Amino acid sequence: RHKFWETQPVGQFRDAADLNLPDGAIEPPTPLSEVRADPYPLPAAFEWYTCDLDDDALLADLYALLAHNYVEDDENMFRFNYSPAFLRWALRPPSFFRVWHIGVRAKESKKLVAFISGVPARIRARDDVVRMAEINFLCVHKKLRSKRLAPVLIREVTRRVHQENIWQAAYTAGVVLPTPITTCRYWHRSLNPKKLIDVGFSRLGPRMTMSRTVRLYKLPDAPLTPGFRQMELRDVAAVTRLLRAYLAKFVVAPDFDELDVEHWLLPQEDVVDSYLVESPETHEVTDFCSFYTLPSSVLNNANYATLKAAYSYYNVSTKTPLQQLMNDALIVAKQKNYDVFNALDVMENESFLKELKFGPGDGQLHYYLYNYRVRNGIKPSELGLVLL
Ligand code: NHW
Numbered sequence: 237r238h239k240f241w242e243t244q245p246v247g248q249f250r251d252a253a254d255l256n257l258p259d260g261a262i263e264p265p266t267p268l269s270e271v272r273a274d275p276y277p278l279p280a281a282f283e284w285y286t287c288d289l290d291d292d293a294l295l296a297d298l299y300a301l302l303a304h305n306y307v308e309d310d311e312n313m314f315r316f317n318y319s320p321a322f323l324r325w326a327l328r329p330p331s332f333f334r335v336w337h338i339g340v341r342a343k344e345s346k347k348l349v350a351f352i353s354g355v356p357a358r359i360r361a362r363d364d365v366v367r368m369a370e371i372n373f374l375c376v377h378k379k380l381r382s383k384r385l386a387p388v389l390i391r392e393v394t395r396r397v398h399q400e401n402i403w404q405a406a407y408t409a410g411v412v413l414p415t416p417i418t419t420c421r422y423w424h425r426s427l428n429p430k431k432l433i434d435v436g437f438s439r440l441g442p443r444m445t446m447s448r449t450v451r452l453y454k455l456p457d458a459p460l461t462p463g464f465r466q467m468e469l470r471d472v473a474a475v476t477r478l479l480r481a482y483l484a485k486f487v488v489a490p491d492f493d494e495l496d497v498e499h500w501l502l503p504q505e506d507v508v509d510s511y512l513v514e515s516p517e518t519h520e521v522t523d524f525c526s527f528y529t530l531p532s533s534v535l536n537n538a539n540y541a542t543l544k545a546a547y548s549y550y551n552v553s554t555k556t557p558l559q560q561l562m563n564d565a566l567i568v569a570k571q572k573n574y575d576v577f578n579a580l581d582v583m584e585n586e587s588f589l590k591e592l593k594f595g596p597g598d599g600q601l602h603y604y605l606y607n608y609r610v611r612n613g614i615k616p617s618e619l620g621l622v623l624l
């Protein structure tokens with residue numbers, strides 16, 4: 237049934253019930269000298285193209301490939317529209333490898349027709365901190381679908397990851413593959429209900445009018461928690477301490493150091509937003525919340541072209557109740573003109589979703605590890621990892 241995935245070191249559906257298989261690597265590393273030295277062959281009309289994200293023209297091509305061909309919802313009403321600045325941020329974390337930004341071009345026209353990427357990360361599973369690649373932005377142009385190009389892209393990124401002596405990877409997908417470590421649900425909090433209903437993202441509830449709906453989702457004009465402010469460069473050490481202590485509670489989570497926090501959490505306009513609570517008395521940083529910006533194109537709507545969505549990222553509460561902290565996150569997102577605030581049921585998010593009027597979406601997100609078994613899988617609440 238899975239001609240490609242059956243050949244890969246991932247949990248196979250047939251082994252799911254076998255409780256004797258140990259946690260950890262499914263197959264051992266091979267000597268670097270045995271890693272295939274040359275790229276996998278592509279159909280004759282295409283060539284590999286290592287992408288340079290410093291190059292504005294390449295970035296514009298990558299942006300366009302994804303804007304027209306990347307992930308859509310199940311009814312093809314919306315398509316993710318990652319911005320160029322977001323792509324640069326997502327693909328160039330500390331110690332990134334340029335050769336993991338892998339394009340496929342048509343030889344003749346030089347048009348970019350497919351892409352896959354990896355970035356390095358340290359991810360902890362139980363007490364094992366593992367160097368991994370986070371794989372994302374796998375995309376094949378709509379006109380080239382179902383020709384088995386995706387397995388070639390996946391094998392090629394795997395080869396280039398192996399060349400850096402890295403043997404594990406983490407990735408998410410909306411489709412079921414062998415075998416998720418956990419399956420999360422998307423939840424959505426309307427900030428601009430009228431627009432969401434107009435574009436078909438949400439519906440007027442039964443026995444609800446538009447004005448009652450608008451009132452239901454109303455939020456205060458400014459955050460309520462004293463000491464709530466934007467994160468700054470001087471906060472990196474304090475935020476790293478908070479986040480490391482918090483992520484230690486989860487079974488699978490990234491192992492962030494200060495360089496990672498500076499990259500992934502320092503605010504960048506329309507890319508990532510981070511706020512913290514600095515105690516007005518002690519000036520101690522006690523709480524932290526963040527979200528990233530991922531608009532979606534609205535397909536086939538006469539009134540609107542894009543939906544501005546915030547996605548909950550990493551949040552830590554030690555003094556301010558998590559629900560109050562996230563309410564302030566909703567308030568600043570509303571101030572900044574986002575239409576919707578999305579969150580997964582990971583970490584402790586279940587504790588605020590219903591109370592803050594998030595509703596369950598129709599999409600799921602499956603989390604995977606490559607060449608790493610986590611026996612029986614984990615619950616979404618045991619997962620401390622958010623991929624972009
Ligand atoms: S998930 C988003 C993926 N992208 C999209 O959905 C965009 C729209 N769709 C497309 O562009 C986030 C195409 O439909 C794609 C498939 C390219 C998805 N992951 O070429 P064929 C990520 O980027 C398998 C993995 O004919 P296609 C994470 C499928 O099961 N595999 O299909 C990416 C089948 O294999 P099977 C996927 O529709 C993680 C084969 O591809 C998949 O023209 C990648 C069919 O290929 C998906 N999302 O192109 C894995 N979708 O065995 C990383 C389909 O079932 C692994 N397939 O026959 C780790 C690597 C690094 C390891 C390092 C140690």
Ligand code: EN5
Nearest residue numbers: 308309310311409410422424437438595596597598599624
């Ligand atoms: C890798 N980084 O399906 C990502 N989104 O629920 C790749 N639904 O937006 C994998 N269908 O439920 C991504 N509105 C997998 C997700 C792909 C995109 C996707 C879902 C997530 C989504 C919306 C729109 C549905 C449109 C029709 C949805 C309901 C919102 C409503 C608001 C009010 C309270 C109840 C819920």
